[in-house]
Amino acid sequence: MTDAAVLPDAEACAPSAMHAIGADAAATVAGALKALADPLRLRMLSAIATDPRGESCVCDLAELADVSQPTVSHHLKVLKETGMLLSERRGTWVWYRIAPGKQRAVAALLDAFAPAAVADEPEDAQARVDALRQMDARVTRLAEELADELTGLHRDVVIAIVRESYAGLVQSAKLTQHMIPLTERFARQRLADLTRDRSSGVPQVLFVCVQNAGRSQLAAAIVNQLADGRVIARSAGSTPASDLHPHVRSLLVEIEGEQEARDAFPKPLTDDAVRAADVVVTMGCGDVCPIIPGVRYEDWAVGDPALASPQGVDAIRHDIESRVRALLATLTD
Structure with a gap:
């Protein structure tokens, strides 16, 4: 059976695909979500995004979990590769901040995770x-x-x-x-x-x-x-x-x-x-x-x-x- 037999009005369905997210944008979003598919990375991003100083030192971020410094650096490198973070070395420590133009996207992304943290049993x-x-x-x-x-x-x-x-x-x-x-x-x-x-x-x-x-x-x-x-x-x-x-x-x-x-x-x-x-x-x-x-x-x-x-x-x-x-x-x- 051909596609035309299943969908006789194939042309009528075609415009729907135009509303889908573009391939490049989908790849970017998927990469960001993949990078955040780790509890420590998600906590790091949240800490940086909400730090009153506008940036966080790697020494502060290392306190979020009992892991080695190389592990902390690896997670931050993964987040940087998404384009969400920028870093700057000052003396001994590296400081991280949300990249310009990404603040709203990061805030929306973090807020989207909040309902899952407090999910309740739905009413019948x-x-x-x-x-x-x-x-x-x-x-x-x-x-x-x-x-x-x-x-x-x-x-x-x-x-x-x-x-x-x-x-x-x-x-x-x-x-x-x-x-x-x-x-x-x-x-x-x-x-x-x-x-x-x-x-x-x-x-x-x-x-x-x-x-x-x-x-x-x-x-x-x-x-x-x-x-x-x-x-x-x-x-x-x-x-x-x-x-x-x-x-x-x-x-x-x-x-x-x-x-x-x-x-x-x-x-x-x-x-x-x-x-x-x-x-x-x-x-x-x-x-x-x-x-x-x-x-x-x-x-x-x-x-x-x-x-x-x-x-x-x-x-x-x-x-x-x-x-x-x-x-x-x-x-x-």
């Missing part, structure tokens, strides 16, 4: 389908109740925000039984953002990372703890996860208390959240934030708790706290 698929079928009426009722309560806003706007909030959360939500209270909290936050006047009131900071499951949640909690009401912090994710990283939830219990930590959940990034903020801090999410006139932007290269050891998580917390204190100094003077 059929149970989820059944729950979602019953959800529409509950969302409609919630929208009507909030519209009755918030009389200062146009009723259609409130209803639309509630439905949009539900739609944004349900894409990544793990536990559908909590969907209505989560939708209400997210909708109330969005409506507050929609009506906030940045020229008055206490300063507001928005922390944005990819999943809103780790560093952005931690940074917001630290701000709210240290600022004591003088600055308000919120967080969001460009591609929110289904739940917080376990390491981070434990830290939030220490910082905010058990109830607040239990109520924390990943939220999608919205234009209204950016527009309401005085400062937007991006944390490894690239250029996903819309640029709003009058909003101050900062980018913090901090480690991802999902990929860190317990000692690494503690170091990330202290790094973020140091940055937060410096930020608060500029907002509360």
Whole structure:
């Protein structure tokens, strides 16, 4: 049997191949992934990418594992050959940094590995389908109740925000039984953002990372703890996860208390959240934030708790706290 007999309309299928990644690009990406198919190399790249100094000494990288110096040098050489790293010898030691133009690619690559580190058992698929079928009426009722309560806003706007909030959360939500209270909290936050006047009131900071499951949640909690009401912090994710990283939830219990930590959940990034903020801090999410006139932007290269050891998580917390204190100094003077 010929191909034409199997696919009589061969010409109709041809354009699909045009959307595939090019052969050269595929070879480059495959080479990078092959180079990272080693736990120590992945940790080295993560350490270099998030080092506050913008570079890491080989002497620091050697402490990531109990291996010989030649082994460390071999792994770094493999990473260099992908084009992701540059090196410079200064006296006795060699220093490594992410190559110019590769920072966003490396950040995206590392963030892509984070979900695998905290994978949970998925909710029963059929149970989820059944729950979602019953959800529409509950969302409609919630929208009507909030519209009755918030009389200062146009009723259609409130209803639309509630439905949009539900739609944004349900894409990544793990536990559908909590969907209505989560939708209400997210909708109330969005409506507050929609009506906030940045020229008055206490300063507001928005922390944005990819999943809103780790560093952005931690940074917001630290701000709210240290600022004591003088600055308000919120967080969001460009591609929110289904739940917080376990390491981070434990830290939030220490910082905010058990109830607040239990109520924390990943939220999608919205234009209204950016527009309401005085400062937007991006944390490894690239250029996903819309640029709003009058909003101050900062980018913090901090480690991802999902990929860190317990000692690494503690170091990330202290790094973020140091940055937060410096930020608060500029907002509360």
